[in-house]
Amino acid sequence: MKACLVISSVLLLSSCSFLSSDEDLRTLPHVQNFDLVTINQLNQSVPLPGSYNIRGYVASVMKCPEKVLCIIADGISLYEDDSPNPSDEELRENGIYVAFEDPDQFKVGQRYEISVQVDHERIPEAAWPTCTIVGYDLIR
Secondary structure (H helix, E strand, C coil): HHHHHHHHHHHHHHHHHEEEEEEEEHCCCCCCCCCCCCCHHHHHHCCCCCEEEEEEEEEEECCCCCCCCCCCCCCCEEEECCCCCCCCHHHHHHHEECCCHHHCCCCCCCCEEEEEECCCCCCCCCCCCCCCEEEEECCC
């Protein structure tokens, strides 16, 4: 009887932690009610400043180690396609880098809808606009 109770308790605890793991790291709200645009449209043509939803696969998560001076701020790069290793050129054309704290809540290869806010006009020399993430949801 004790063995059944122990096994049941372990299964219950492991299933609870499995079910809540996506939300445990969340520091941002869910996706907002903004117009949905492609990453390419955000990079090239939609009016800025503005707030939009974009969808993409996480190509990389950048997290600067503690006590290290990093050139690139913490954040994620998103790519419109599910290519496992997009080239730098593909990322410039159909991707975007979004800097923010706590990028560990995103997983490489997963697809997300992300609400972004752009507070300034497009800079011609920049590969993509500087965005602030204001919400997200994993697309399953």
